[in-house]
Amino acid sequence: MTYVTVEKEQIPTLKFANTDVLTNLQERKKRMHDVSRATVLGNGYHGKVEIFFETADSEPKRVVTTIWDCDQEHLILKSGACIPVRSVYGVEFY
Helix, strand or coil: CCCEECCHHHHHHCCCCCCCCCCCHHHHHHHHHHHHHHHHHHHHHCCCEEEEEECCCCCEEEEEECEEEECCCEEEECCCCEEEHHHEEEEEEC
8 A cells, every 4th residue: 555645734634534444353452552652652752653544535644743642532643633543554663
């Protein structure tokens, strides 16, 4: 899959689907584990991660940023923008 790179400042202008991009329960658990780990990395060390996600028009995107907070439904990025967890394929660590 080819991901289009976007800047974190563009995130608020994007629209997201209401369905989860991951159908497998184990993949969803791994995603939440990685998101939680990335949040600790962002808060403790200001570490950046790559977030791979999909928009409502089914376009795969990626952003390099810091995750400041997360819950079961959203990632809150350094810029204050939010990405729904259901739209995230995965997180890559540097």
